[in-house]
Amino acid sequence: MKIQSIDGALWRKMVLSAGRYLGTKKDAVDALNVFPVPDGDTGTNMWLTLSSAARILEPKRLDSLSQLTRDAAQGALLGARGNSGVILSQFFTGVRQACEAAEQMDAAVFCAAMRLGAEMAFRAVMNPVQGTILTVMEEGARGAGLLAEAGETDVEALLKGARDGARSALKRTPEMLPILKQAGVVDAGGQGFVYILEGFLAGLRNREEPEDGVTEAPVETPAEDPAPAPGKIMKTDILYGYCTEMILRKKTRDLDLESIKAFLSDKGDSLLVVGAADACKIHMHTNVPGEVLSYGLNQCGGTLHDIKIDNLEEQAETAGLFAFAEPKAAVAAVAVAAGKGLEEIFKSLGADYVIAGGQTMNPSIQDFLEVMELLAAKEYILLPNNSNIVMAAEQAAKARKEGVYVVPSVTVPQGISALMAFNPELSAEENFDKMREAVKSVTTLEVTYAVRDADFEDYHIHEGEFLGFVERKLVYVGNSAEDTARALLARVIAPGYEIVTLYYGQDVLEFEARNLAEALSAQFPGMDVEFHQGGQPVYYYLISVE
Secondary structure: OOOOOEOHHHHHHHHHHHHHHHHHHHHHHHOOOOOOOOOOOHHHHHHHHHHHHHHHHOOOOOOOHHHHHHHHHHHHHHHOEHHHHHHHHHHHHHHHHHOOOOOOEOHHHHHHHHHHHHHHHHHHOOOOOOOOHHHHHHHHHHHHHHHHHOOOOOHHHHHHHHHHHHHHHHHHHHHHOHHHHHHOOOOHHHHHHHHHHHHHHHHHOOOOOOOOOOOOOOOOOOOOOOOOOOEEOOHHHOOOOEEEEEEEEOOOOOOOHHHHHHHHOOOEEEEEEEEOOOEEEEEEEEOOHHHHHHHHHHHOOOEEEEEEEEEHHHHHHHHOOEEOOOOOOOEEEEEEEOOHHHHHHHHHOOOOEEEEOEOOEOOEHHHHHHHHHHHOOOEEEEEOOOOOOHHHHHHHHHHHOOOEEEOOOOOHHHHHHHHHOOOOOOOHHHHHHHHHHHHOOOEEEEEEEOOOOEEEOOEEEOOOOEEEEEOOEEEEEEOOHHHHHHHHHHHHOOOOOOEEEEEEOOOOOHHHHHHHHHHHHHHOOOOEEEEEEOOOOOOOEEEEEO
16 A cells, blocks of 8 residues: 555654664674774764654654654754764754744655755865765665656655665765775764665554564663763752753743743752753753643643653662752853763863763763753853764754854864863954964874784774874774884974873773873883873774874
8 A cells, every 4th residue: 555645653653663672783884994993982872862752752642743843853953963973963853943833744745855964064075075974865766756746645655765775875885985994894873874765665554663674672772861960069069959850842832941040040059951932851950840730731821751860868878869059150161071081081181071982982962961960051162073974063053053153173182172162251243353362382193903914005904903193084904002102202203292191091000001001101211191081982093193
């Protein structure tokens, strides 16, 4: 039987199905890493992004298509992690735009949704490259469009056309990007998107598995991110006893977020109001949770969803509650780092908040938004410190609309160098200019290990060997972390360099780092060599040369 259109209920099934299926495939997507290093996270990021959309849709069964496509887009945007997740969230934004005035997704609307989804994804990338997920999305939209032009009206046939077009483009990605061909992999993001389309098809026909016959295993559900936690407090420090959270929705789309903030501002602390005119998330600590709920229902005239009220005193007794920091600075600096040592270093240099994240654990757009709301500063400086986090930080800045500056730090040493130039007495714009220049003054070296055999450029890599990177370019393969670090420095040390700083990871003992620092001091007389515990995963050493 042909399917002439998709309504809200069917769209919901498709998104939930895609989330479940991608959950079974995320590890396989993660493994499609050009470098054979243990930091592949494309599949996980796409799954977490899609799961954020699915989490909003899961309790809804009767809402309209236009409402549910808005919900999916909002959920994906707030939950977007990593470059692949941000790109995927923009695809859902395009789908929302196509369905804004539609109650049924017929052939024309479906093709428009695929086309706009691909276009929005392209717009999100400053320098789009063919042979990536963008190409796969574009060819998927083209596959559906060609069938529609030939007179096809069956939406299932169009979706199959989109899947086939995406699959075909995915197979060609190694021919478009030589780096993929040499690594013997297809584009990871593109593969993730193909799995999503296959999951859509399974949901469209209400099947338990996609057409390829792979039976779905029980799928883990990602835990909802806990609220940010700037500092521990004791039970006696609790001023407001109930952590109150809810989603407030209004079909007339006239929620005034500033008015909501103003009304609730004296009812407690740790206030967060994030969203849009038709739906927003409210989080706060208060002694009158009933008054908060009543306000949403009566004065805002909305409906309440996902209500959660926790007793903070009880949590403090049993789990060591975290409260929210007080700084109401004119300019607040927010950094991203993984590892207790790095977190302490960033805080000691003046970061108002350090979001736990980095390789394999990219924070979401919502993580940035919540931290900014909780710090309640006038302006913000964001330091992503990872190339796969920059896009999420930039999207968070766009969501705030003004007063947020993203320093393009793509490594931890760059972020540290930038923060050393931070002056809270200056405006965010003045700080941004100084910090952006400081990023250019440091060269980053990284030491990690290979998780599989691989050929890359002129290197024949074996599993377990140590890999050395200079500014994310592989330049050395060694037999130990220490020898690799010494070889990297021998390549980059030149007249004018004065300081070498080692940040040793969670798998390195202090005496090993000390011995390496002493060896480097002997190898490079006149260089000031320091070492600090970073505690970072994946990388044995992060090294800055200045």
